[in-house]
Amino acid sequence: MTNTPDLPGSIDPSMPATIMRSRPAKPAASAEQGAAPGSGDLTDELLNTDQWTDAMIQRAGIPVADIPFVSIGGGIGSFVTVDYLRIAGVPANRMHVLSNLDFPWQTYEYLTRVSQIPRPERIRSDSASRPDNIWGFPSYALTEAFKEGNWAELWHVFAEPMWADFYTPKAGRVFEGLEREAKRIGWHQMLVKGQVRMVRKRQGGGYFIILTPKAGATPTKRVAYRAEYVHLAVGYPGLRYLKELQDFRTKHQDYHHVVSAYEEHEHIYEAARTKPVTVMLRGGGIVASRVLQRIMDDREKYGTQTQIVHLFRTFIDGPHSPNEKTLRAWNKRSGSNGFAYQGFNYPKSVWGGQLKAEMRKLEGEARLTRYKEMGGTNTPWRRRWQAQMGNGRREGWYHIMQATVDDMRIEGDKIVSIANTRNGKLEIPADYIIDCTGLEADIAEHRVLKDLLDHSGVGRNPYGRLDVERTFELRGTASGPGVIYASGATTLGGYFPGVDTFLGLQVAAQEICDDLARRRFCKKIGTFRSISQWIKWARNKQP
Amino acid sequence: MLPTLGGRIQSRIVFLAIIGGIITLILTPILPLGSGALSAKYKTTFLILLTVIVLGVIWEFIYHLIMQWRWEKDWPTFFGLVTLINEGVVVYLLADYGIVPGIKAHSVPLSAFLIDFLVIWICVWLWVNGPMRVVNVRWRFHGGRLV
Numbered sequence: 199m200t201n202t203p204d205l206p207g208s209i210d211p212s213m214p215a216t217i218m219r220s221r222p223a224k225p226a227a228s229a230e231q232g233a234a235p236g237s238g239d240l241t242d243e244l245l246n247t248d249q250w251t252d253a254m255i256q257r258a259g260i261p262v263a264d265i266p267f268v269s270i271g272g273g274i275g276s277f278v279t280v281d282y283l284r285i286a287g288v289p290a291n292r293m294h295v296l297s298n299l300d301f302p303w304q305t306y307e308y309l310t311r312v313s314q315i316p317r318p319e320r321i322r323s324d325s326a327s328r329p330d331n332i333w334g335f336p337s338y339a340l341t342e343a344f345k346e347g348n349w350a351e352l353w354h355v356f357a358e359p360m361w362a363d364f365y366t367p368k369a370g371r372v373f374e375g376l377e378r379e380a381k382r383i384g385w386h387q388m389l390v391k392g393q394v395r396m397v398r399k400r401q402g403g404g405y406f407i408i409l410t411p412k413a414g415a416t417p418t419k420r421v422a423y424r425a426e427y428v429h430l431a432v433g434y435p436g437l438r439y440l441k442e443l444q445d446f447r448t449k450h451q452d453y454h455h456v457v458s459a460y461e462e463h464e465h466i467y468e469a470a471r472t473k474p475v476t477v478m479l480r481g482g483g484i485v486a487s488r489v490l491q492r493i494m495d496d497r498e499k500y501g502t503q504t505q506i507v508h509l510f511r512t513f514i515d516g517p518h519s520p521n522e523k524t525l526r527a528w529n530k531r532s533g534s535n536g537f538a539y540q541g542f543n544y545p546k547s548v549w550g551g552q553l554k555a556e557m558r559k560l561e562g563e564a565r566l567t568r569y570k571e572m573g574g575t576n577t578p579w580r581r582r583w584q585a586q587m588g589n590g591r592r593e594g595w596y597h598i599m600q601a602t603v604d605d606m607r608i609e610g611d612k613i614v615s616i617a618n619t620r621n622g623k624l625e626i627p628a629d630y631i632i633d634c635t636g637l638e639a640d641i642a643e644h645r646v647l648k649d650l651l652d653h654s655g656v657g658r659n660p661y662g663r664l665d666v667e668r669t670f671e672l673r674g675t676a677s678g679p680g681v682i683y684a685s686g687a688t689t690l691g692g693y694f695p696g697v698d699t700f701l702g703l704q705v706a707a708q709e710i711c712d713d714l715a716r717r718r719f720c721k722k723i724g725t726f727r728s729i730s731q732w733i734k735w736a737r738n739k740q741p
Numbered sequence: 742m743l744p745t746l747g748g749r750i751q752s753r754i755v756f757l758a759i760i761g762g763i764i765t766l767i768l769t770p771i772l773p774l775g776s777g778a779l780s781a782k783y784k785t786t787f788l789i790l791l792t793v794i795v796l797g798v799i800w801e802f803i804y805h806l807i808m809q810w811r812w813e814k815d816w817p818t819f820f821g822l823v824t825l826i827n828e829g830v831v832v833y834l835l836a837d838y839g840i841v842p843g844i845k846a847h848s849v850p851l852s853a854f855l856i857d858f859l860v861i862w863i864c865v866w867l868w869v870n871g872p873m874r875v876v877n878v879r880w881r882f883h884g885g886r887l888v
């Protein structure tokens with residue numbers, strides 16, 4: 199939560215407090231130089247006009263294609279939304295997915311793989327969070343039991359979370375399921391590859407989406423899509439590093455010894471197999487747990503002698519009521535040895551139960567406070583991790599401490615961090631530093647979102663991300679009958695906290711689908727449609 | 742399950758009434774309820790089902806309260822099954838002591854009660870933990886509410 203930017207207050211008193219317009223009263227003049235009219239590229243006229251006419255696009259020489267629905271991103275968020283709409287009766291030829299990805303789980307697979315969740319490892323969502331199946335039935339555990347004869351997994355779901363860790367599916371199974379569903383709904387028919395540059399309102403209703411296809415793929419540099427409905431699922435606007443780590447990397451041009459867990463960093467584990475090294479970890483979330491597990495597994499498997507120094511900015515040493523001074527029996531999260539424990543990134547009921555209902559009603563500051571209480575950095579309590587870390591502490595190769603780092607310097611072949619700890623300043627040498635904090639960049643760092651903030655009246659929610667309605671409509675973007683929806687990490691801070699997860703993206707997709715049914719773009723998924731479509735899913739027949 | 746109080750109560754009433762009703766209809770003639778008219782047997786089993794529903798609504802308030810002590814505010818799958826013990830015991834005792842209106846004291850054999858109660862409970866439990874999600878795609882995201 200460290201990345202919430204300082205927010206300007208609401209500048210329009212008629213708007214609810216949740217809408218914090220970051221839009222300047224007058225859009226800042228675009229620094230970008232426009233291309234010549236007729237060149238097939240963005241002209242000055244286009245760059246500087248909030249609402250485009252068909253004639254403007256024509257004057258620029260950009261070819262236009264009509265398509266009622268466009269989803270931008272093409273990751274898991276686009277996938278589950280388009281999946282819902284296909285099941286709600288929208289044919290594949292009425293939707294386009296604009297993306298730089300070849301397949302929907304590409305970014306997800308990259309991020310999980312480098313952060314130490316290869317295909318055979320288990321991810322962090324529950325048995326009924328199935329992005330390849332809108333019903334969550336049969337659950338992953340049931341499928342695993344039937345397909346692999348792994349009946350223990352059913353016991354697992356039954357006994358969780360008291361006598362077993364939460365069941366979570368293997369990454370590989372998730373990807374196989376997505377592949378099958380992608381074929382079934384005709385994903386590749388809908389996919390158009392390229393980089394989306396911007397979305398602007400169209401005079402007369404709807405939107406223009408400007409896509410930059412791969413160089414040479416089309417006669418013009420840009421192509422435009424004219425759509426009535428737009429869905430934005432661009433994932434993380436970007437990743438950020440801890441400031442001192444970024445400064446160090448820039449100053450010393452060292453991208454080898456100081457890395458982010460979201461970058462390839464296999465060389466560190468390889469080095470550890472050739473000589474004893476000290477690795478410093480920063481951050482107390484799931485990514486830190488994963489990296490720790492990898493180092494600890496390697497110690498067991500290859501007898502490596504890696505020493506681990508683990509720095510927590512916020513050190514949790516017992517059950518706690520986050521954001522509150524007094525410990526409340528009915529509102530406490532467990533924690534120990536630095537970590538706050540929670541099965542998933544938010545308490546489970548934000549995905550459907552009491553907390554989901556509660557959050558839906560909260561506005562402004564009250565909502566932000568609840569976000570802080572329930573979220574923050576946390577990781578699951580898993581039996582195996584606890585045993586490994588316990589060993590490490592006993593045997594003296596795993597050191598934990600509460601600390602922030604002021605400065606870093608090179609000394610010999612070590613990187614020394616000057617840390618502020620409870621016991622004063624401490625100099626900690628390490629061979630490698632892995633940033634596991636997973637900080638996310640501000641939404642304005644994403645070009646498409648920045649353009650929307652500057653030109654289309656998009657606001658920020660109390661958390662600083664895109665301000666969406668309960669239906670996931672982006673507030674302020676209505677254009678005639680047209681609507682822009684957004685889901686995923688860019689909308690965190692809204693009425694539904696679970697957005698950046700498989701199940702959360704499906705919750706959003708359902709809201710979007712129901713809203714589009716009200717607008718008569720698709721059919722409402724009632725009981726009959728739901729059952730008949732489920733049978734099609736089970737038989738792997740087109741929706 | 743991720744229920745809200747309203748969702749709990751709605752789900753409880755509807756699933757017990759429909760699934761429980763169908764099972765009671767099928768099961769009653771073959772239950773070891775002794776001799777006597779079938780209509781009397783139906784009266785007994787449906788009264789027991791009704792008792793489970795009515796008391797169940799009270800139980801749901803208690804469960805909701807207990808759930809407040811869980812950080813996740815969830816209701817694990819196991820809880821949904823194991824609560825058959827407390828609920829079953831109370832309903833049986835009430836029936837056996839003749840407190841349930843329309844059922845005479847000591848008239849319901851334990852074996853018949855156990856079969857009827859367990860079959861219904863397990864079927865409802867299995868239903869809410871899987872197939873129900875297919876019948877209504879919104880149910881699981883709405884805390885178990887049906888309307």
Ligand SMILES: Cc1cc2nc3c(=O)[nH]c(=O)nc-3n(C[C@H](O)[C@H](O)[C@H](O)COP(=O)(O)OP(=O)(O)OC[C@H]3O[C@@H](n4cnc5c(N)ncnc54)[C@H](O)[C@@H]3O)c2cc1C
Pocket residue numbers: 270271272273274275276296297298299302303305306309310313321322323327392393394395431432433434646685686687698699700701
């Ligand atoms: C390490 C890690 C582990 C996770 N584990 C889980 C888990 O176990 N369970 C769970 O439910 N969730 C998990 N999550 C959350 C997970 O990221 C989301 O559930 C999901 O992948 C997000 O989907 P998305 O569509 O929002 O983003 P993505 O899948 O990243 O898709 C968005 C994509 O849009 C594309 N894009 C962006 N801008 C443009 C543009 N201008 N033009 C064209 N294309 C563009 C990019 O390629 C981007 O990757 C995890 C996240 C991380 C980082």
